[in-house]
Structure formats: C-alpha cells, structure tokens
Amino acid sequence: xxxxxxxxxxxxxxxxxxxxxxxCFEIGINKVWADSSGVKCYKIPINLIYNEASNGSxxxxxxxxxxxxxxxxxxxxxxxGGPGVATLGIAQKYLESPFWKKLRENHDIIMMDYSxxxxxxxxxxxxxxxxxxALEESxxxxxxxxxxxxxxxxxxxxxxxxxxxxxxxxTSFQIAADAxxxxxxxxxxxxxxxxxxxxSHVAMQYMRHFENRIKNIVLDSPFPPNVKSESPVHxxxxxxxxxxxxxxxxxxxxxxxxxxxxxxAATAERLDKxxxxxxxxxxxxxxxxxxxxxxxxxxxxxxxxxxxxxxxANGNDEALVEWVxxxxxxxxxxxxxxxKVNDFHYFAISGYEWKPRTYEExxxxxxxEYSYLKSLAKKEEFDIYYAFRPESPDxxxxxxxxxxxxxxxxxxxxDPGCPISYGYSTIQQMPNAKMVIIPNASHSAATYSDCTxxxxxxxxxxxxxxxxTECISEIKKVEFLTSNLKAELDKLIGNKK
Numbered sequence: 001x002x003x004x005x006x007x008x009x010x011x012x013x014x015x016x017x018x019x020x021x022x023x024c025f026e027i028g029i030n031k032v033w034a035d036s037s038g039v040k041c042y043k044i045p046i047n048l049i050y051n052e053a054s055n056g057s058x059x060x061x062x063x064x065x066x067x068x069x070x071x072x073x074x075x076x077x078x079x080x081g082g083p084g085v086a087t088l089g090i091a092q093k094y095l096e097s098p099f100w101k102k103l104r105e106n107h108d109i110i111m112m113d114y115s116x117x118x119x120x121x122x123x124x125x126x127x128x129x130x131x132x133x134a135l136e137e138s139x140x141x142x143x144x145x146x147x148x149x150x151x152x153x154x155x156x157x158x159x160x161x162x163x164x165x166x167x168x169x170x171t172s173f174q175i176a177a178d179a180x181x182x183x184x185x186x187x188x189x190x191x192x193x194x195x196x197x198x199x200s201h202v203a204m205q206y207m208r209h210f211e212n213r214i215k216n217i218v219l220d221s222p223f224p225p226n227v228k229s230e231s232p233v234h235x236x237x238x239x240x241x242x243x244x245x246x247x248x249x250x251x252x253x254x255x256x257x258x259x260x261x262x263x264x265a266a267t268a269e270r271l272d273k274x275x276x277x278x279x280x281x282x283x284x285x286x287x288x289x290x291x292x293x294x295x296x297x298x299x300x301x302x303x304x305x306x307x308x309x310x311x312x313a314n315g316n317d318e319a320l321v322e323w324v325x326x327x328x329x330x331x332x333x334x335x336x337x338x339x340k341v342n343d344f345h346y347f348a349i350s351g352y353e354w355k356p357r358t359y360e361e362x363x364x365x366x367x368x369e370y371s372y373l374k375s376l377a378k379k380e381e382f383d384i385y386y387a388f389r390p391e392s393p394d395x396x397x398x399x400x401x402x403x404x405x406x407x408x409x410x411x412x413x414x415d416p417g418c419p420i421s422y423g424y425s426t427i428q429q430m431p432n433a434k435m436v437i438i439p440n441a442s443h444s445a446a447t448y449s450d451c452t453x454x455x456x457x458x459x460x461x462x463x464x465x466x467x468x469t470e471c472i473s474e475i476k477k478v479e480f481l482t483s484n485l486k487a488e489l490d491k492l493i494g495n496k497k
Contacts, residue, residue, distance in 0.1 A: 020044045020185060027061040027119040028089055037095070038066040044185045048122070048169060050177035055166065061088055061119035062182055065095055065109040074215045075108035076192045076460060077179060079199030079206075083172075084346030086118025087111050099447045102457045107192065112182060114175050114202075116345045122165050125156035125344045132343055146380060153388040156344050167389065170348035176205040183213060192460050196220040196444055197418060204401045204426070211403055216463050218456055220410045220446045221418040224426040226400040230354035232376040233366040236293050238419045240264065247306065247480065256482045257306045263313035264292065265372035267320075276317060283324060286375030288312075291324055293376060296416035299442045304481045304488050311485050319485055326489075347381070351389030353397070356382065400428040407433035408459045408467065410445035410452070413478075417443065434467045440478045451475065 024034040024041035034041060042062040049055045064075070078094075080087040091111050094100050103109060116124035135148055160167055168174070179202075183191060192215050195203030200222040207217060228234050240261050248254045257263075268285035276283040292309075295301055312320045356362045360369075363379035370377075407430050411423035420437060427433040438445040438452055446456045451471035459467060481488055 024063075027063070027113070029063060030092060033092055034063075038068075039095070040064050040066075042186075043119075044182050046178060046181035046185070049166060050174060050181075056164075058115060058121035058169075060112055060115060060121070060178055060182055062110065062112040062186075063088060063091055064186065065104055065111075067108050068105050071106040073106050073461065074191045075110050075188060076103055076194055077110045077112075077183070079175075079179070079193065079195035079202040080111070080114070081197035081199050082114065082117070082346065083198055083349040084117065084342050084344075086113045086340040086342070088113050088118050089340045097447070098450075099453045099456075102453055103194075103460065105457075106461050110182070110186070110188075110191070112179065114345070115178055116170055116348070117342050118340055122163070122169065124170065124342055124348065125159060126342070128152050128156050128159070129342055129344060146383075149380075150384060150387055153344070153347065153384050157388055167348065167391070170345060171352055171393075172202050172205045172349060173209065175202050176209060179206060180210045180213060189213075190215050193217040194220065194446075194456070194460075196446070198223055200418075200426075201225070207403045207405060207407075208401055211405060214405055216406045216408070216460055218408045218410065218446065218459060219426060220456075221412060221415055221443050222409055222422050222426040223418050224401060224422060225353075225398050226428065227422055227425050228358075229356050229361045230350060231361060231366060231378060232293055232417065233370050233373045235419050235422075236296075236373055236376060236416045237261075237370055238421060239296065239414055239416050242420065243302075243306065243414065246478070253480060253482070257310060257480070260306050260309050261372070263306075263309040264289075266313040267309065268372045270313075270315075276321065278321065278324065283320075285372075288320075288324075289373050289375045293416050295323075296414060297443045299412075299414075299440065299448065300492060302414050302440065302442055303478050304485065304492070307481045307483070307485050307488075316485070319489065322486075322489055347384050347388050350381075351385035352391055353393060355385050355392060357398070400425070402429040404430075404432050406459075406463060408456065409433055409435040410456075411435065411437045412441035412443055412445045412448070413437055413439050414442045434469075436467075436469055436472055438472065439475045449475070 020042045022041050022043045024031045024039070027041050027043065029039070029041055040063065042064070043059040044062055045057050045059050047053050047055065048058045078087070088111060095104065095109065100109065113120040116122065132149065132152055135145055138145070140148065157167065190213055193203050193206060195218070200219040201224070203217060203219060204224055207214065244260055247257050247260070268288050270285070271283060271288050272285035295305065308319065308323060359365055363377040363382050366377035367374040367379070409423050409426050411420050413420065423435050423437070427435050436455070438448050441448040446452050455467070455469065455472070458465070
C-alpha cells in the first residue's frame with residue numbers, strides 16, 4: 001500500500017512539473033542551448049504572498065539543469081546576489097563556467113529569478129525603470145535628478161497599490177518562501193543550498209524558516225542579518241584596515257605604506273577641491289571613493305591597491321586617469337554584469353530591511369566619522385528608503401541565525417562588501433558551521449581557484465566527510481607591489497582598453 005502511495009505521489013509531481021514546464025525562450029533562455037545541455041525551463045505558479053492564497057498568485061521563472069551523472073544526490077538551489085538582479089539572464093554563462101560544471105557532475109542545479117526581477121512575476125515597475133535609466137543620462141542638475149528619482153519611486157509604490165500588489169511581496173523572507181514553493185512544485189524533498197553575497201542573506205532566511213528542507217548549505221561572502229545596517233562605509237573601512245594590518249606585519253613594507261587610509265583620504269580631499277575633467281565626466285573625491293570600492297571586487301587588483309593609493313595621493317593623475325578609465329577595472333562592475341538590474345526591487349528590499357537602526361549607522365554620522373568615504377554613506381539611498389519603503393521588520397529579524405545544519409561559510413580576505421567580521425557574525429549560533437577565510441580573494445570565494453571550487457564540490461558530494469582545507473593553507477599570501485605602478489597597470493589592464 002505504501003509503495004502505491006509513493007508511486008502516486010511521484011506521478012502527481014511529474015505531472016505538475018510537466019504542466020509548469022515552458023518553452024525556454026519565454027524566460028530568456030536560449031532554447032537550442034537548453035535542449036542540448038539538459039536544461040528544462042519552468043514558469044511555476046505560487047501564492048503571491050506566502051501562505052496567503054487570497055492575495056492571488058504569481059509565476060516564478062525557474063531552470064533545472066540535470067546532473068551529468070545519474071546521481072541520487074540532492075539538487076543544489078542557487079541564491080543569486082543582489083537584490084534587484086535577475087539570475088536567469090546569465091544562467092548559461094554560469095552553467096558553462098568551471099565551478100558550476102563541477103557542481104553539476106553529481107547534482108541537478110536549480111536557478112530562479114527572484115519575484116520582481118527578470119521573468120518572475122509580479123513585474124516591478126519595469127516601465128518606470130526605463131525612466132530611471134533615461135534620467136541618469138539627462139542634462140538635469142543633480143538636485144533635480146534627486147527630486148525626479150524620488151518621484152519615480154513614489155509613482156512605483158502607487159502603481160503597486162493600484163494593481164493590488166502588496167509591497168511586502170518584496171522581502172528576503174518572501175524570496176526564501178518562494179523558493180520553498182518552487183521546491184515543492186518540482187517534487188524535491190530535500191536539497192542543498194548555495195548562496196553568495198546577498199544570496200547568502202536569502203539562504204539564511206531559508207535556514208531560519210525551512211531548515212528541515214536543507215541537506216547541506218554553503219554561505220559564500222555571507223551577509224547575515226545580525227550586522228550593522230548595510231553600509232559600504234563600515235565594510236570598506238574594515239577591509240582597508242585589514243590591508244594595513246597585513247602590511248604592518250612586514251616592517252619594510254610598512255615603511256613604504258605607513259597609512260593607506262591617509263592616502264585614500266588625501267586623494268579624495270584633493271579631488272573634491274580640484275576635480276579632474278575626464279572624457280565623459282568630472283572625477284570628484286566622491287567618485288573616487290565609489291570607484292575604489294568597486295575596484296576591490298577585482299581580486300587581481302588587490303595586490304596593487306596600496307601602491308595605487310600612494311601614487312594617487314602623491315598627485316600621479318596620469319595613473320589615476322588610466323585606472324578610472326580602464327575597462328578592466330570597470331568590467332563586471334555595475335550595470336547588468338551580474339544580471340539584469342531592477343532598481344525598484346533593490347530599494348523595495350534594502351529599504352525595508354537595511355535602514356539605519358542606530359545613530360552610528362546614519363548617513364550624517366558616517367559622513368562625519370569617515371569623511372573620506374562619505375559618498376558611500378548612502379544619504380540619497382536612505383532618503384528613498386524612507387519614502388518608498390518606510391516599514392521595517394521587527395527586532396527578531398536581526399537576531400543571529402540559529403542552526404545545527406552542516407554549513408560551510410566562505411569569507412574572502414579582502415572583501416569590501418562582506419568582510420571577515422560578517423563571517424564571524426554568521427556562525428555565532430551555528431555549532432556545525434565551518435568558516436574558511438580565502439587568502440587574497442575579494443568577493444565570491446567559491447570561484448577563486450580550483451582549490452575553493454573543489455572545497456564546495458566535496459562538501460556537497462560527501463556530506464558526512466570532514467571538510468579538508470589543506471589546499472587553502474597552501475595559497476600563497478598576497479605580495480603587495482611597491483613600485484612600477486605603470487608597468488603593472490599596463491600588464492593588468494593595458495590590453496583591455
């Protein structure tokens with residue numbers, strides 16, 4: 001009798017999957033590639049709000065890439081960075097990369113667009129998004145742009161109300177709940193979870209509310225709820241201080257770079273007083289801080305950052321212009337490099353969850369205390385937060401995640417957005433977590449090298465085996481360049497122009 005019941009359930013799930021399967025071009029996936037690569041596409045109907053059928057439904061765009069081997073190991077669901085970034089637009093690029101090829105050897109891979117991004121409903125103010133992009137290119141003054149931007153966000157919220165789409169459709173918890181509904185509709189009993197950057201935050205919400213559906217979980221470049229409100233000022237300052245600590249361990253190196261933060265601050269102050277006119281814009285100190293923050297996401301540039309800061313502080317504007325203009329520095333940063341962007345999705349979630357909770361987290365405090373990073377204090381963003389998403393979660397949201405799941409936490413040594421302290425905050429109440437710091441890396445630790453890729457693969461493939469980090473200890477420590485910046489720039493970025 002039990003066998004018959006299990007068989008009937010299996011048939012039901014298969015039929016449900018077939019009903020939800022769609023032509024891949026409907027969700028932006030190349031059909032020819034998908035058919036030849038064992039990838040199936042779905043538009044899966046679920047409740048608009050978790051456990052509230054009365055509010056209507058939405059469809060989530062999903063792909064499932066079948067494992068290369070006939071494996072019975074649980075699938076891996078991927079939680080992408082963001083928020084506000086679609087996943088499926090670059091799914092092919094991911095699945096063809098060495099890292100995902102390794103994971104796919106023994107596991108089905110499941111990826112989805114978060115609700116409100118890409119091809120997942122409800123579509124979040126797509127028409128107004130075009131107006132935002134056009135505004136950035138307009139000749140309006142900065143003050144008028146700010147006023148107009150705020151107006152667009154209010155219009156977006158009003159349009160959601162008119163369409164009877166609750167604003168609480170867009171939260172990290174809701175993304176996690178959507179994923180669990182997708183799991184159920186695909187007939188998956190239990191799965192592994194891999195979340196990177198903001199995706200790790202979603203993954204931790206999934207841990208908190210749906211722990212019994214997880215086999216193993218990897219939190220890469222983690223962003224836990226129990227840290228200060230999301231502010232690049234705190235995280236960038238921490239990482240710059242860490243670089244200085246590494247430098248200070250070598251007395252000779254410390255003589256060359258006695259204070260990289262002072263170098264950073266001197267350059268920002270100089271550019272604020274006397275900006276550099278570039279080909280398409282004027283480079284101010286605020287712009288410089290933004291660019292240097294983004295630079296840290298390029299791991300190969302970390303070794304030359306102290307020398308670059310010293311040269312910039314000493315007035316080497318030729319090198320500064322080359323640095324700022326470089327396609328290599330800017331490639332993969334901003335825009336749609338990691339997937340199609342929807343600003344409204346970003347602000348709907350970050351405005352709800354990451355508003356300042358103490359005075360030390362406000363833009364006014366950060367701008368005063370860390371003046372050299374004042375452009376990262378997000379004053380304009382906070383203004384939008386309060387207008388567009390004035391609500392906030394209750395205090396329990398910001399408590400540490402408690403879990404006894406087998407968890408691998410990967411931190412990059414020089415991450416400007418999710419620094420090492422975030423890893424320690426993540427594992428506070430996770431007794432079975434293993435935290436590994438990846439030397440020299442700056443963001444997205446799992447893809448750093450064959451060593452880190454295999455570490456994640458083994459963790460999912462051999463869930464009961466001890467985590468072997470021997471190869472991590474063999475990674476050579478960073479050697480900061482002390483001279484010949486131009487030659488190194490030409491080597492790294494000269495052929496990328």
